[in-house]
Amino acid sequence: MFRLIKIESSKLFYKLKSWLGPMLIMILVLTAFPLSIDISQFDLEKFYFSIIVVSLLMTSFLATEGMFEEDYEDGSLEQEYLVEKDFYKVVLSKIFVYVCFIGVPIAFIGAIFSFANGVAIGNFINVFISLSLSNLLLFNLFAFGNALSINKGAMLGILTTLPLALPVIILLGTAIRSIQYGNSFLEIISLMIGMGFLISAIMPLIISTTLKTHID
Amino acid sequence: MKLISAQNISYRINEKMLFHNLSLEVCSGEGLHIKGRNGSGKSTLLKILLGITSVSKGLIEYKNQDLKISYLGHKNAIKNYLTPAQNLQLFFDDLSLTNAFKWLEKLDLYQVQDELTANLSFGQQKKLALIRVLAQSSELIVLDEPFVGLDKAASELLNSFFHQKLSEGTGLILTSHIQPSVECQVIELDKTNV
């Protein structure tokens, strides 16, 4: 397991475009948004949250794009299969590395930008946690879409996983609203943590079955 | 000692029979050369023997479940955006890494070890990929067209590697259009197909 995490992290480290790209796009969207509306007219804080949800969806899709494609194309998956006899650990460590290196930084960026748009500083931790957790969920789901559509492009991935991602988006929206209005945040966050555990345990199992079918 | 044996295996793809009732076995210290024209299912057969692809019918038995197999298919499993040295660090743990670097030297790749693999020639990439098999200790070696793209020196090196491994008791399965210099039992897929 540790070996796999080491491999995945060093691979990701050298793929600049995979981890830097999503972060830059996150920054771009969050900067472009306030500029595109007339700030004086609207309550920026309210609108800002909806854009953060959408940009999270976008960037996490972008970040997981091609997650398994490269390993499938160059034969690394077969090699890993010979060593591990299963993909569960490979998938688990890959998602772990992606969430740590891309998901959490993106959540951090989102939380930082929320100050600039008038969210109270005391809420930083809350925003950061809910964004990170929804990134964990989204990465798991999009990894599944990616494993299904492996080298067939993004359209298939979107069609197959968008229905899965919608509940997460709704959950995140609810979490953010509860931060805004200051009620029952703990309930929602514990629901998200529970779902996070469940999905991070089950999804790699499904993904590994999918990958096995692909190399078959 | 039997390393791997296949009994009456058949494989179908999209209802098309690729091979039917094929049986083979490889003992330690033995080589097996799978021949056949393009598209006769050589690579698929290798994948079946490795347990990656499942057969439509038949049975495959290994000496034991954790038989150590090293394999190189027609996909190189090396990362283009890393240097050869970094690629080797991905495959090998610290113990066998020194051995791997020795092979890097033997195969004339030492000078390019810090260049990006994407800039290497086809033959150089193939050699780099072969190090995965060469520097690993295993009980069975499975290779898909190992001689393609190799120059004469490298082919000779590979042949002598086969000799050495076979005498050490390692099994060897390969597909190749070029005759390896080691003695092997031969399976012609075209004939079993009919």
Add this chain to the structure above:
Amino acid sequence: MFDIAFDNVNEIIDMNGHGIYVWSVYSIAISIIIVSFIVAKNRIKGVKRKIKIKNAPS
């Protein structure tokens, strides 16, 4: 229960102004279903023809 709910044909078509919605929905849905039946029938024919052609010489 079995009395017709309308007085004349015009009323049936008009349905107090809602006729356009009701009838357009039904006609489009029915035509979609009919078309899919035709497509399915044609497909069977096409597949059968292909199989026949393939096996005719032997």
Add this chain to the structure above:
Amino acid sequence: MISAFIHKFSSPKSFVQITKTLYPLFIFTGLSMLIIGWTWGLLFAPPDAVQGNSYRIIFLHVPAVIFAELIYFFMALCALMHIVWRVKLAAYLIKSAAPIGAMITFIGLFSGSIWGIPTWGTWWQWDARITSTLILFIMYLGILTLHGSFSNLEKSDRLMSILVVIGVVNIPIIKKSVDWWSTLHQPASISVSGGSSIDPSMLYPLIISIIGLGFTLISLGILSSRSYILSREKNKKWVLKHV
């Protein structure tokens, strides 16, 4: 044991033969019940006290939406059989049912939208049921695209089954979450259902059209699965005989 039993009774050959004899019965029942149900509903049922005549779309809309979901559950059942026992027929049935499901979901969405214009004054509401039906439609499209994407058909059968099973787990989650979201988002200003206290003079034609549409869709499924099975098994001896 179970596996042997299932394999024996799920050969594509016997499926095609049995459904071929059943087809005339199904199509006759389906079409005649649809005609009865819809004429009754369109001409004889009294107009609704609140909605007037536009409610008559219910006799198309409700059956369509019911079968949009039922077909998906049927596919999920087949997918489970395909994954657990590797029943080939199950995969064929999923593949032939998916376009029909997409079609009927589209009809359900479309009729609902049109119905919305005279009743709500808008053709779309981000209501829980509408949203989840839209997502169901996307799921059907995803399944169809997925199966069309790979050249190895057995591989795409298996991938499709995985996706269908994941999707069926997802349906209640989506329903629950969208419900939750929409009740938080906006108070339920409009309720889509006509209430459970529906008058018998409207209920009977509704039930008849539901059953009628069911049989019609089954016959359509028989036709499309027959063509698909024949094309997939075209090298088998029984297909030759059948043709």
